[in-house]
Amino acid sequence: MTAPGSPEEGATARRRRRQAEPVLPDGPVRVSANVCQAAGCLSMGSDRLFEQLCDQVRAEGFGDVAVRRVGCLGLCAAGPLVEVPEECRLFDYVSPDEPQKSAQVLATLAGKAPLGEAAGGRSVADDPFFAHQVKVVLERCGKVDPESLGDYVASGGYRALTKAVTEMTPDEVIAEVVASGLRGRGGAGYPTGLKWRTVAKSAGAGGRFVVCNADEGDPGAFMDRSVLESCPQQVLEGMAIAGYAVGASRGYVYVRAEYPLAVKRLTSAVRQAERDGYLGREVAGTRFEFLVEVRIGAGAFVCGEETALIASIEGGRGSPRPRPPYPAAAGLWGLPTLINNVETFANVPQVVDRGGAWLSSIGTEHSKGTKVFALAGAVKNTGLIEVPMGLTLRQIVFDIGGGLAGERRFKAVQTGGPSGGCIPEALIDMPVDYETLAAAGSIMGSGGMIVMDDKTCMVDVAKFFMDFCREESCGKCLPCRAGTEEMYRLLDRISTGRGSRAQLAQLESLAGMVKATSLCGLGQGAPNPVFSTLRYFRDEYLAHIDDRTCPAGVCQIGDEDIGAMPPSFATAGAGGGHTAALGTSEGGPP
C-alpha cells in the first residue's frame, strides 16, 4: 500500500481519490498560498504539492491561512510555483519531494520567515520578470481557481456580460470593441470590431454562430492553453458577449485534443456557467440565449485555419476551402460565423467592463492593448508573459526573459511559428507590434516567441519549420502539398553540405511560388521561415554550400558519397561527417 500523494502512487489511484479540498478559512484570510495547477507545474508534481501544503496548513491549525489552486503563475520553467500574494512572494522550484522548499513557504505563511531575500523565492514587486508586464488577458490567471465559477464572479467576472445584455444594445457593444482598437490575436491582426460588425450585418435568418479558435498548434506556443487552463470563464464570457453583439445563440470552442486539462476545465466551466445562468436559455435573466459546445480537434495543425476548422466542426475532413466567401458571410453550415481566437475573446470582457477607450490607451498607434507571449527557448525565464504592444524585443528578452541562459550570445528571436520569421540581433530594439514585425519579415502570430542563441543554426531552423509544414500540410492544394516537401528536401541537402548555389536559387523561387499560389494560410506562410533566415542569415546558407561547414556546429555535414546514405550510417563510419561537424564546433565560438 502506497501513501496517498506519494510519487509511488499510481495515476489511476490518484485520479480515483477525491481531489483535495482547498483550505479556505471561514473568517478573514490573513495570508494565502496560491499553488499553480496549470499543465507546466502539474507536470512537476504541483498537485501533490498542493495536497501536502493543505495537510500541513491544516495540521498547523492556522485558521486564517488559505491554500488555493490557481492557474498559471507565469514562470513556467521554474515550477512548481507557489505565490503568497499578501507578501508579494513567488516561490519557485517548490518540489513536493524537497521538504525544505515547502518549509520556506510554510514559514512565510506562519509569518515566521525572515524578511526580504532570505525568505526564499522571488519578490513579485521587484522582479523584472513581472515589472514590465501589463495584465489584461491574464489579469485573473494565477489569482482565481480555474475550476471555480464563484472565484471568477467574486473577482468581477460576468459583470461585463451582465452589463452588455442588460444595459447595452448589440450595436453599442460592437461600438465599444471598435473603439478599443482590438485586433485579432490569432496572428493576422484583423480588426475585431470590424469582423463583429460584418457578422452582425450578414443576413443570418437561419441563425449565426460564434466560434472560439483554441486549436493552438505553433511549435513552442502555449498562450491559449494557459488561458484556458487558468481562466476558462473569461473566454466563455467574451464569447457570450460576442454572441449578444452579433446576434448568435450558439457558440463552439474548438480545442485540440492535445490539451486534455484545458478541455476538462473548459467543459466544467461551461457546465457551471450554464448552471448559474451565465450561459444557456436565459443569460443573466434576460431573453438572450447562448449555448456553448466544446468540440475537440483530432490533432491537425491545419484545423486552426478558419475554413478547415469549420469543416472539422461540421464533421467533415479538416481541409480548407478558398475564401471568399469568408466565414463572416458563410461559415458553419453556410451561416454567418464569427471566429476569434482565445486571447481575443479573453480581451472582450475587459473592453466592455472598462470601456474601449481604456484598452486603446495601452499599446501603440495601430496595435492597441497587450499581447500574451509564450516566451521560450534560450532565455533564463521561460514562461507566459503579457506585455503592452510596443515594448521592444530587447525588453522582452533581456528584462523579462532575464537574458540568455548559460551566458550564451543572443542570435535571433523567432515569432509567429511556422508562418513567422526570425528577427536578428540588429533589430532587437524594434517595438513589438503588428506592423513592425511584418516589416521585419516576420508576423505577430499567435504569440510564440522562441529565443535563439549562437548555438542555433538558421538553416536548421528553416528546415525544422519546413519539416513541420510538410508534415501538417493537408494535401488539398498542390503548391503546399508537393512544394513544402520539395523545399524540405532542398533544405536538407543544403544543411548536410550537399547543396549548391543553384539549389539555393531553386529554393527561393519555389518558396515564392508556394507563398503566392497556395490555397490557405498554411501554405502561404510556410516559406516565411526560409525567406526571413535568407534575408538576415544568408551567409550561413552560403557557409553550408561553399565551405561545407555549419557555423553554429549543429548540422551534420557528410561526405559527398556517404551523404546519400541514411544519417545513422553516415555518422557510424569514421567518415568526414563526424569529424567535419566536430571540427566546426571546436573552431566556432565557445
Next chain:
Amino acid sequence: MSEVRTLVIDGKDVAASSDQSILSAARESGIRIPTLCHLEGLSDVGACRLCVVELEGSPKLLPSCTTKVEEGMKVTTTSERLVAYRRNIIELFFVERNHVCSVCVANNNCELQSHARALSLNHFSLPALHPELEVDATHERFVLDQNRCILCTRCVRVCDEIEGAHTWDIRGRGVGSRLVSDLGTPWGSSPTCTSCGKCVQVCPTGALSEKGRSVSEPKARRPYLPYLVKAHGRTG
C-alpha cells in the same frame, strides 16, 4: 437572383452574371485559362492552383474557378509571373508521383501531359520524390494506378455529386494523401461502387483506366459528362 456584372479580362470587356466565376466568364469570351481540378458540371475546389489569375489592386493571386466576378474587376490571366508559376505547378505534379508517359494508358490523351506541352516543359529541375505506390486492379473492369494520380478529386466529386455513390475519398494528408475507395476497401470489393465508370471518364491522367486498354489508346469520351449533368438538372 443573378445580376449582370461587367469586368475586364486581359484587356477585353466582358459581361457576366454575378454567379459566374472568373474562369467561366473568361472561357465564354474565348480566353483560355489552364485548369486541372476544374471540370464543367462538378463543384469547384480550387485545389490545383493552375488557374490562378492576377487582379488589379489585389496583392494576392486568385483562383479563377472559385472567385466570382465582381463589377469593375481588372483581371490578368497570363503574365510572365503566372506562366512561371504554372510551369512550377506542372513540374511539381510530375515529380510528386511516378509519371512515365511512354508506358501510360493516357499517353497523348492526358491533360497533365498537354499542359506540360503547352508550357514547353521538357525537363525537370526539381528532385523527383519517387514514392512507392500501389496499383489497385481488384475491380473487374477498372484499374487505379496511384503512380499517376494527381489528387484533383474529380473522381471523388463525380462519384459523390453525379452518381451519388461516394465511393471515392482522400485518405492521409500532405504528400501522403491517397485516393481510396470506401475507407480503404479494395475497389473490387467495394460495396458502394456501381461500376458506372464515371470516375474513369473524368480522370485527367491515367490514374483511373479501363482494363484491357493499351498505351496511348484514347480512353475518355469527354462530352459524356455535360449530358449527364443536364440529365441531373444541374448547371455548371
